[in-house]
Amino acid sequence: MDDSDRPDDWRDFGRETFPPLLRGALTCFAGQGYHGTTIRTIAAAVGLSVPGLYHHYASKQELLAAVMEQAIGDLLTRTRAAVDRAGDDPLRRFDAVVESLVLFHAHRRDEAFVAASELRALEPAHRERLVGMRDEQEGLLYAAVADCVARGDFPATAAREAGRAVITMCTAVATWYHISGPIAPEELAATYVLLARRTMGLPDPGTAG
Template identity: 50%
Template structure:
């Protein structure tokens, strides 16, 4: 999914991510078995390919991991930007929009987000640096909103960047525990956790 495919009004809508069958197979294997525990042969079987056939698409297991994490961060950043574009002009409106976007992403793309977060340790240095740069860009998006809100008197936290990191960490954590059959609907969960996020920045 590309940034251009997410209109401001559609950032809340989640359909199939459009992963290729090879990346979808890698995602399921990494989510179930971890990067180290999943073999190229297993991923090929899940994709309905031979091992040479899989290598035609991706030259290594590392390339599969990078392909997945690139797709995760591309979509996450696109949705967050679209949320900000749709939000009102105030820091509180933009804050709520980004937090909601993060919450929904980590609910509806939980396997992708979980694999990307857990397997950062498995990336080669250049790939890890690129992923961290994208992750930092997402963090700065909320940092800037909170800092601006404090300057405008909308937020009262004396620790804007720490509060922003705490909020992002809370949102990311959903990918480790959210279940569709849980006691809260997605909308109820978003409403509750946006309130918690607001309290964190003392709005």
């Protein structure tokens, strides 16, 4: 994916990224789960007949795969842009990945929830492709962690496991955060950057370490 495909501002969540049909399917999957959602339910939600829906997607499985590819692709695109703009400094890249994860999981709760919870519902061909995208996303954080270890920013002991803990912490935001709550996504992301650094063993600025 080249720069022309990347959002002008990876922190901007004001624009709709889902086509209307996929948005309707996403809402159904988020509310009722993949197995609890029927094609008829999705068709009604988007104002189509069942045959009209099948004109666009051959099956509910194809719809799920398209929804998840849109969601995971959006996160991956934003995180690539965040990493690119962070430059060569590994700690800035680490911070950027954490911020991207938190902002996405705060602003795009339904997308994040379906992408995480319905991987098990995918058929093997779709699962392999989408797990590959997810692994690439996680690899951006692991690469920054490895570079931080090499430079001496983070201790080498259990760095991979600490990185996994950071990813889990960030993605869990979608399970409890609500945009109407008292904490703005940007404030939450800034807090999580500090928490993530602590998890990796980096002292807070100004403390002895």
